[in-house]
Amino acid sequence: MYRTRLPVAAAVLALLVCLPGCSSASTAVEACMGKQAVGATSGELAGTYRGEGDAEGVTLTLTASPTVPGSGTVTVHDWPTGDWYRSELGDTFDGSGTWSVVQGGTTATEFARLSLSFTAPKRLLDGDTLDSLSIAETDGRISLYTQYDPDVCPAFRLRHQDN
Template structure:
């Protein structure tokens, strides 16, 4: 192989390694930063305690078998930043929304009842569910080509 061909192959390989974290959370050859979005999930698969990472650092979420949930250091929306600060502790209920024709993935829907100041849309209340053989991750999936910054991983019992 001519030397310029080897250099070109080396450059392409280096670009692939550098771009992998930016595209689709990795590739099949590399571990994804989060599991792929699930098209279905059952409540039993999600029960447990979750800890945040990256933009969700310090955030905790507990999903109980009876449908109750508790959130700690949860981010607020623009309307409540002055009242509650950048984060708040809250509680309410949770459910799994099945994939539909317009949304091809299952979602975790949070319904905050405390604090009572919230109107719909004032905080993050829908998360994508990702499950693989070793982890369950809940994340905000703005762009499937970029690894999500707001993500919560279930703690092992």
């Protein structure tokens, strides 16, 4: 009777000890955003995204280019200014520009990203606003997000509304 309880108790104890420090970046993201994308097409990404968490009130619309795969135009509403690595974002703006997909690499840690380039308003310089978002997919729905801490759910996230 004690022989069967000891291995079970040891396994439960090992799990409890491991939980705080054994999470991986992909596990934390997958738990709240879905599977990180290695690649994405214009057709998958095109559409309107609505903000959640720190991105509440933000709208991002991607229109696919008819001639250049994996790219197109972007329009944003209430998009935050400020350096992407700071915990506090600045004022918001409405603007437009272009987007393209930076495909993931060949290793398990290289995932696709959405690169944004704003042409309006012209006051923005490189680093003045969020211009790179990670891509995730769950149940056929695409999400975009920024990843500051790989051990927690991304706070700045947008969900695709068109599918």
